[in-house]
Amino acid sequence: MVANKSLTFKRVHETPTVAGQDIAVESREFDLDQELPSGSILVQVLYVSFDPFMKGRMVEKPVMGPYKLNEPIPNTALAKILRSNNEAFPVGALVRGEFPISQYAVTTAEELHAGWAHLIQNSLDFPLETFLAALGMPGLAAYASLYEIGKPKRGETFYVSAAAGAVGHVVGQLAKREGLRVIGSVGSDEKADYLVNELGFDAVFNYKKETVDEGLARLAPDGIDIYYDNVGGETLDAALLRMKTYGRIVACGAISQYTRVQGPYTGYGVTNLFNITVKRVIMAGYIVSDSNMGPKYGAEHMQNLSKWIAEGSFKSKSTVVDGIDNSADGFGSYSFERLHRASAQYYYEFTFIDGPTTCQPAPGIASVYPGPYLCWYRTPTTKSVTRAHNRVRSIMAEKGPFEGVMGFSQGAAVAASMILHHELESPWAPPLFRFAVFIGSPLPFSHSLKYGIDTRAYFGVPHNLNCRPFTDYKRPSKVPGHLITPDRYLKGNSDDDDEGQGRDGEVSTNETLKQIAADEEIYYQMFHSTADEVRMKIPTVHIFGRQDPWYLHSKDVLQLACPEQASVLEHCYGHEVPRHLSEEICDLIESAVASVECY
Numbered sequence: 001m002v003a004n005k006s007l008t009f010k011r012v013h014e015t016p017t018v019a020g021q022d023i024a025v026e027s028r029e030f031d032l033d034q035e036l037p038s039g040s041i042l043v044q045v046l047y048v049s050f051d052p053f054m055k056g057r058m059v060e061k062p063v064m065g066p067y068k069l070n071e072p073i074p075n076t077a078l079a080k081i082l083r084s085n086n087e088a089f090p091v092g093a094l095v096r097g098e099f100p101i102s103q104y105a106v107t108t109a110e111e112l113h114a115g116w117a118h119l120i121q122n123s124l125d126f127p128l129e130t131f132l133a134a135l136g137m138p139g140l141a142a143y144a145s146l147y148e149i150g151k152p153k154r155g156e157t158f159y160v161s162a163a164a165g166a167v168g169h170v171v172g173q174l175a176k177r178e179g180l181r182v183i184g185s186v187g188s189d190e191k192a193d194y195l196v197n198e199l200g201f202d203a204v205f206n207y208k209k210e211t212v213d214e215g216l217a218r219l220a221p222d223g224i225d226i227y228y229d230n231v232g233g234e235t236l237d238a239a240l241l242r243m244k245t246y247g248r249i250v251a252c253g254a255i256s257q258y259t260r261v262q263g264p265y266t267g268y269g270v271t272n273l274f275n276i277t278v279k280r281v282i283m284a285g286y287i288v289s290d291s292n293m294g295p296k297y298g299a300e301h302m303q304n305l306s307k308w309i310a311e312g313s314f315k316s317k318s319t320v321v322d323g324i325d326n327s328a329d330g331f332g333s334y335s336f337e338r339l340h341r342a343s344a345q346y347y348y349e350f351t352f353i354d355g356p357t358t359c360q361p362a363p364g365i366a367s368v369y370p371g372p373y374l375c376w377y378r379t380p381t382t383k384s385v386t387r388a389h390n391r392v393r394s395i396m397a398e399k400g401p402f403e404g405v406m407g408f409s410q411g412a413a414v415a416a417s418m419i420l421h422h423e424l425e426s427p428w429a430p431p432l433f434r435f436a437v438f439i440g441s442p443l444p445f446s447h448s449l450k451y452g453i454d455t456r457a458y459f460g461v462p463h464n465l466n467c468r469p470f471t472d473y474k475r476p477s478k479v480p481g482h483l484i485t486p487d488r489y490l491k492g493n494s495d496d497d498d499e500g501q502g503r504d505g506e507v508s509t510n511e512t513l514k515q516i517a518a519d520e521e522i523y524y525q526m527f528h529s530t531a532d533e534v535r536m537k538i539p540t541v542h543i544f545g546r547q548d549p550w551y552l553h554s555k556d557v558l559q560l561a562c563p564e565q566a567s568v569l570e571h572c573y574g575h576e577v578p579r580h581l582s583e584e585i586c587d588l589i590e591s592a593v594a595s596v597e598c599y
């Protein structure tokens with residue numbers, strides 16, 4: 001069983017939605033292993049759209065069906081399929097459809113059909129919320145209705161209200177592409193600037209600073225050919241007066257009326273309807289799911305907008321409220337003052353991998369944990385680092401791919417070593433991991449003599465003539481004292497085998513090590529920013545303590561990361577994961593995850 005948090009409908013209300021009172025985040029138990037009825041899927045919900053009509057389903061007499069009290073609120077969402085009993089919806093795929101605003105859900109075949117569920121291929125690597133914005137329902141609604149009802153013609157004048165919303169900013173850009181003169185109205189100067197300067201609208205007015213009538217008289221003195229109505233009420237009334245003969249009005253929505261329409265006569269009474277007759281205006285409403293709308297234009301919309309967004313000639317803008325815990329506040333404060341919103345939640349699946357080699361416990365560990373104690377290598381020779389890499393790579397092939405890597409102590413150093421080698425050896429390939437978290441990490445070792453500082457001396461290995469590494473580029477002539485590995489960490493045979501046994505199945509002493517080194521080649525190559533130009537070009541999180549013996553190492557690991565993508569939590573403790581800082585640690589990790597759009 002896991003906890004499953006949901007955004008739940010608590011109370012019918014007419015006034016602005018109050019988080020915790022009208023809607024609330026509630027947690028219920030959920031069985032991830034429950035038996036799935038035939039045709040159903042179990043999903044983890046990733047992003048949910050917050051749409052204006054949702055508020056209209058929370059009032060006393062909703063035009064669209066009411067939400068069920070004390071039940072999770074459903075809406076269009078993007079979800080990852082965790083389990084499936086439906087061949088059309090395979091495990092691991094991304095699905096868009098109607099799902100409860102919950103962390104997890106089971107959806108039957110009938111619900112999948114009714115909720116228009118279909119798989120999403122993100123082959124162009126768009127931010128996922130794009131599939132709920134320009135590439136989602138609002139974008140499709142804009143696309144289909146503009147062509148089906150608006151019938152745009154080059155040179156015409158086009159006016160869109162709520163122009164910076166999810167529908168408005170898409171339809172305005174489409175009308176621009178068709179060669180129309182595009183005017184918008186919005187509720188802030190910031191939005192107006194964005195539409196004109198970033199999206200290329202011809203003119204935008206702030207309806208809070210001048211009336212719609214004044215704005216249209218100023219910016220469309222010759223009248224409007226197409227009014228794209230998102231707002232209704234007084235805005236529609238003003239636009240009706242300015243319509244040209246044979247103009248078209250696309251009645252997309254009436255956001256100003258959603259909390260006013262409680263009965264047939266309580267909304268704003270439009271007074272200028274007679275203009276429809278005298279100017280022979282065609283005004284038509286639609287619902288995006290109508291057969292002549294979404295279904296007719298879906299493929300064309302997805303194909304065109306994907307191409308335009310990818311090439312940079314079209315923009316999809318949305319505001320994201322992070323985390324299901326913030327969804328009630330996010331919706332509650334949703335006074336339709338901002339750009340379109342989506343709510344995201346993150347899902348983590350961990351694969352824990354142990355080092356293969358037994359070792360002595362680190363100082364202080366034996367009293368809290370009885371063992372067995374495992375590590376990736378007892379000492380980091382080039383050979384044992386190679387074996388560690390190979391082992392991680394085989395686990396990645398079997399259980400991956402993995403989005404990110406998180407390691408503590410030596411595990412973190414192995415991860416850093418793999419990331420750096422990947423940068424050096426396959427710079428053209430996609431990164432091995434998209435983000436990395438290093439906790440109490442010593443400096444990473446290399447498996448190649450081409451990289452790093454030669455630290456044999458500090459491992460008691462004599463430099464003899466037969467085993468000198470290349471020294472073909474800048475190496476520090478003096479290695480800083482803190483890079484010398486403390487004796488107590490040099491516990492083992494330098495040449496451990498994969499089964500965790502040393503050469504003789506015994507932990508060796510430094511004397512044995514010197515003996516081995518005398519008759520075969522043993523190298524220790526430590527990555528260091530003063531010797532190596534390579535950097536980890538992914539978001540990294542570095543957590544380390546000022547009392548940790550590896551403190552200075554951890555600070556040096558930071559130098560091997562990209563400063564603009566690295567976040568640091570330096571604490572006052574030792575070589576440990578400071579549990580009471582878990583919130584801070586989670587925040588850093590979530591920021592790294594968010595920056596690479598993992599799901």
Ligand SMILES: NC(=O)c1ccc[n+]([C@@H]2O[C@H](COP(=O)([O-])OP(=O)(O)OC[C@H]3O[C@@H](n4cnc5c(N)ncnc54)[C@H](OP(=O)(O)O)[C@@H]3O)[C@@H](O)[C@H]2O)c1
Pocket residue numbers: 050051052053137138141162163164165166167168185186187188191230231251252253254255256257286287288289335336337338339340341
């Ligand atoms: N027919 C369909 O199938 C269909 C499909 C999708 C959407 N819609 C409708 O399309 C409209 C826009 O939806 P959306 O998803 O683009 O919304 P959105 O992204 O949530 O944006 C809504 C915007 O409306 C503006 N607004 C809110 N209250 C207003 C008021 N009283 N007067 C004037 N402007 C107001 C706000 O912007 P400012 O700060 O600029 O005021 C707000 O940001 C809504 O009416 C929606 O119901 C219809």
